[in-house]
Structure formats: C-alpha cells, structure tokens
Amino acid sequence: MDLTLVLGDITEQDSDAIVNAANSSLMGGGGVDGAIHRKGGPAILEECRALRASRYGSGLPTGQAVATTAGALAARWxxxxVGPVHSAGEDRSALLASCHTEALRVADSLGAARVAFPAISTGIFGWPVDDAARIAVRAVRSASTRVAEVRFVLFSPEAYAAFARAVG
Known part of the structure; x- marks a missing residue:
C-alpha cells in the first residue's frame, strides 16, 4: 500500500472514500465533520439519519466505522x-487505532482503492498530534487491507510535520 501525506482540505480530495472524524450522533458537528457535511450536502445527513434510525440508535460507538454516500464531494463514499477523546489517565490508543483499521475494513467492503484520512481525534478531542500520528501510521501499516493508497490529509503544517515524522 502507498502511504502519502497531503497538506490541505480533506473535502477536496479526489479519492474513492474520505474518512470523517465524526461525532457519535452522525449528525454533523464542527471541524472535519462539519466541513464534510457542509460540502457534501444533505445526502450525507439523510443517510446518517437512516443509520441512526436503524443500526445505530444510540450513535456510532467509538472506534467503529460506517459508510454513507459522499453527496456532492469528489469522493464516492x-x-x-468516532475517535476517542484523549485522556491522560486512561490509555485509549487501541480505540484510536481501531478507527483506522475499521475504516479500512469498511473501505475493503466497498471496494475502495484510495482512502483519505484526517488526523482523527486531534481537534476538539484533544489527542496530541505526534502521538495520534504515530498510532494512525502504525495502525494503517499493520492493517490487512486491499486498499492501494492511504492518504493522510492534514489541515495544518504542524499536523503535516507530525505525520511526516511518524511515516519516517
């Protein structure tokens, strides 16, 4: 699998799938989640509502992944x-790793060959970006997947530098 880094906006990525650092409600929010819902349009929210009405009545659990249409985005899905909130007193790194491996599992089920990830949990969830980058890169590299390209799309130069250090 090719692993690449991009400094930019994940909503502008032309890939088969983009990963949304969602909140458990799946109803949109701030950061990456809000940007994806705004640019993707109402089709994404409509499918998220249907997921909440069926399989995820209590919300999407942390570390799991589910796909919807990408609406008006360049991606297909x-x-x-849902990333974990960082905790200094509890090791939640397995949940953060699971976000990446579960997203790749879903990508495989869709037949997606190119997947773009943001820096999950590094915004309002407070995960230190260097640690999040290390966990994300390790999880992606160790995943059993048919995805040919994983692209980490980083919004800030600081996040890009952290992921560049993690990639090595």
Whole structure:
C-alpha cells in the first residue's frame, strides 16, 4: 500500500472514500465533520439519519466505522468513524487505532482503492498530534487491507510535520 501525506482540505480530495472524524450522533458537528457535511450536502445527513434510525440508535460507538454516500464531494463514499477523546489517565490508543483499521475494513467492503484520512481525534478531542500520528501510521501499516493508497490529509503544517515524522 502507498502511504502519502497531503497538506490541505480533506473535502477536496479526489479519492474513492474520505474518512470523517465524526461525532457519535452522525449528525454533523464542527471541524472535519462539519466541513464534510457542509460540502457534501444533505445526502450525507439523510443517510446518517437512516443509520441512526436503524443500526445505530444510540450513535456510532467509538472506534467503529460506517459508510454513507459522499453527496456532492469528489469522493464516492464517506466513512464515518468516532475517535476517542484523549485522556491522560486512561490509555485509549487501541480505540484510536481501531478507527483506522475499521475504516479500512469498511473501505475493503466497498471496494475502495484510495482512502483519505484526517488526523482523527486531534481537534476538539484533544489527542496530541505526534502521538495520534504515530498510532494512525502504525495502525494503517499493520492493517490487512486491499486498499492501494492511504492518504493522510492534514489541515495544518504542524499536523503535516507530525505525520511526516511518524511515516519516517
């Protein structure tokens, strides 16, 4: 699998799927989640509502992933995953790794060959970006997947630098 880094806006990525750092409600929010819902349009929210009405009545659990249409985005699908909130007193790194491996599992089920990830949990969820980058890169590299390209799309130069260090 090719692993690439891009400094930019994940909503502008021309890939088979983009990963949304969603909140458990799947109803949109701030950061990456809000940007994806705004640019993708109402089709994404409509499918998220249907998921909440069926399989995820209590919301999408942390570390799991589910796909919807990408609406007006260049990608074909959005893979929603809920990252953990960082805790200094509890090791939640397995949940953060699971966000990546579960998103790739969903990508495989869709037949997606190119997947773009944001820096999951590094915004309002407070995960230190260097640690999140290390966990994300390790999880993606160790995943059993048919995805040919994983692209980490980083919004800030600081996040890009952290992921560049993690990639090595």
């Amino acid at each position: 959005v893979i929603h995953t």
